[in-house]
Amino acid sequence: MNTYILPLDTDSEIDQALIPNEIYDMTINRKTKDIQTYFILHPRLLRSFVGFNGALKLADQLASQKKCGCFYVVPWETYYQVQNNAKMTRLSFSQQVQEYRYMIKFWYPVPSISNMHYLSNIALGMIQSISLYRTYLSNNLEYCTILNEPYYYKNFDSQNKFRLYINKYFSN
Numbered sequence: 001m002n003t004y005i006l007p008l009d010t011d012s013e014i015d016q017a018l019i020p021n022e023i024y025d026m027t028i029n030r031k032t033k034d035i036q037t038y039f040i041l042h043p044r045l046l047r048s049f050v051g052f053n054g055a056l057k058l059a060d061q062l063a064s065q066k067k068c069g070c071f072y073v074v075p076w077e078t079y080y081q082v083q084n085n086a087k088m089t090r091l092s093f094s095q096q097v098q099e100y101r102y103m104i105k106f107w108y109p110v111p112s113i114s115n116m117h118y119l120s121n122i123a124l125g126m127i128q129s130i131s132l133y134r135t136y137l138s139n140n141l142e143y144c145t146i147l148n149e150p151y152y153y154k155n156f157d158s159q160n161k162f163r164l165y166i167n168k169y170f171s172n
Contacts, residue, residue: 008080011102014095015114017080020045024079027115035122036151043169048075049123052116056103059096069093126151130170137163 008014019027022042026034039046055072062069074081074089081089091099103117133146147153147162156162 008095011098011105011114014091014099015102015116017078018074018089018091018099019079019115019119020076021079021082022077023119027119030118032122033150035119036126036149037154039123039126040151040155043165045076046123046126047169049120050127051075053120053124056096056100059093060100063093063097069096072096127170130166134166134170137166 008017022045023035023038026038052075059069059072071093072091074091078089080086099116103114103120106113106117129146129149136142147156147159152162156165
């Protein structure tokens with residue numbers, strides 16, 4: 001197995017190649033509820049989208065200042081990686097900038113929205129609601145609406161189990 005910097009040129013090819021392999025079909029078919037449930041069951045993948053988006057945004061900022069950056073190792077097993085029997089997937093600096101600009105090209109939900117933008121919106125929305133829940137808990141306020149979401153109430157029997165989950169995976 002080899003390590004690749006993606007030998008792809010077009011925006012859509014790079015975007016499609018970066019989709020996590022486990023949720024490739026759900027992403028292509030835009031099954032939001034299934035993706036949310038998968039993210040709850042795999043919190044490391046959910047959290048990895050924060051670092052991914054931050055790295056792409058930083059690359060774009062550096063490029064706009066006429067600076068250069070390093071390659072980025074994608075923290076999940078990508079669709080491209082599985083299809084090409086690669087050990088890991090790396091994005092060159094120019095590919096990071098290209099992907100970021102492709103992701104923000106269509107900001108509102110339209111059929112041509114980037115796959116990674118779609119996944120990032122789901123992941124970041126979930127992380128924001130978890131962060132809000134943690135803020136309410138730390139201030140001794142009750143915030144129950146997060147548990148009304150199907151991906152939470154189907155996976156947690158009680159609010160106490162949900163709190164344990166939050167403390168385990170999102171405490172830092």
